[in-house]
Amino acid sequence: MRSLRILLLPILLIVGWEVAAYFIDNPFVLPSLSTVIPILLHPFSTEYTLGTGSLVENAAASLFRVASGFLLAAIIAIPLGIGMGRSIFLHDFLDSTIELLRPIPPLAWVPLALAWFKIGFVSIVFIIFIGAFFPILLNTIDGVKSVKKTWVEVAETLGARETDVLTKVILPGSAPTVWTGLRVGFGIAWMCVVAAEWMPGISLGLGYLILYAYNFGQTNLIIAGMAVIGVIGILIDQVFRAGERKWFSWRSLER
């Protein structure tokens, strides 16, 4: 019964969509599902993508860019967050600047990215980096601050040095929250890639594909591209959630 409840709305939406498409009778405004599904069923073919890369090629290009920007963000944000969570000096020194930069949407950086890094891969990675950086940083700071003082003191009375405290108490103790930051950061990075691929001079990627299809008036391809973006987003989020259950279940079970 539960699966029915979960699937009910999507089914209704699809039926409603088909009915609406039939009455609107204009594939540019709302194409019928029968023109979208064949595209999704041929992910390796370029015939359905108007001569540009196939769905898989476009998705792979987007994923590679997101992974690059995301990893770069994680590599910088996690150590920085640990430092800021541990050192009041570093926190006070950086916090105001970070709080000032944080509300600026990643896309507002596009013109600067183009000015600094020119058209191409580096600019896209930079935009994704901006998107992923802040959630990872803020969650890492929170995670480090949430490490119980007693855990650190126990370690010290048992003979732990600074580095032991860091690697055996601070890191594992904050890991669940850092992981949450990575999950949120990846989600935002994935949203950013689409828009970042609208920058000039890009010729592959799901964002590019959508814009390309729009230029040809092919709404069915736009919708197929959006569907792929949504599905990949869900899948990666599920991977993060599975990791959370596997490695960090202690956090929710701890009384």
Place this chain on the structure above:
Amino acid sequence: MTLIIQNLSKEFPVPNQAPILSLSKISLTVGEEEFVSILGPSGCGKTTLLRIIAGLDSATSGSITLDGETIDRRSSQMAMIFQEYSLYPWRTVIDNVTFGLEMQNTGKRPARDIALKYLNLVGLAEFADRFPYELSGGMRQRVAVARAMAIEPEILLMDEPFGALDAQTRNMLQKELLEIWEKTKKTVLFVTHSVDEAVYLSDRIVVLTPRPGRIREIVENPLARPRDRTSPEFARIRRHVLDLINESSQPKEDLIVHPPSL
């Protein structure tokens, strides 16, 4: 092994005000294999005293030495057991117990063997591969005891370790602690606010006054173990300790009996 505390005082700074004196001129000598309780009402600084002994806080004045050496919190001569649950929730029970041994670079195998020995001592060997969240409060504190014992310290510092437990579990753990103490003969410094617990456990009871904590009296407890909480001798010592606490914690005017106002 002798722990000597001399003229120890502790002040806490208060912004724009005179500092608060928490401990005043504490002098105490604790010898080999002794079980000493530090007893006092809340706010008397007894936990602060234990934390200073552990090296986690520093004294404002006075000195503490262990066999003539100053205290280092990382020294394996002392281990501390905290009131709140202090186990690492991401480690299994046995990996919690081996933590201190890892810090001393004991090999994996020998560390495991030592950990199992102490888990056996607290009766939890069969729970070695469980996680702390699977254990009850009493079991967790037993693991904390095993973890502290595993580095084979000479002094065990215990900060109200059974304070969060129900009365029954508490009595059981007190009994077990004495059995372990008799087997291993560590020196124990035990902070508590329970008169009954102090009289049941200790050789000597250091009674502190309310803030600032001063030593009111050090009560010798010569009763043979196992002690009977209902015996007249037990009651006599308990009464004496209670009197010490009451007279030092009640300002004079509180002793006037007011008629009930309706």
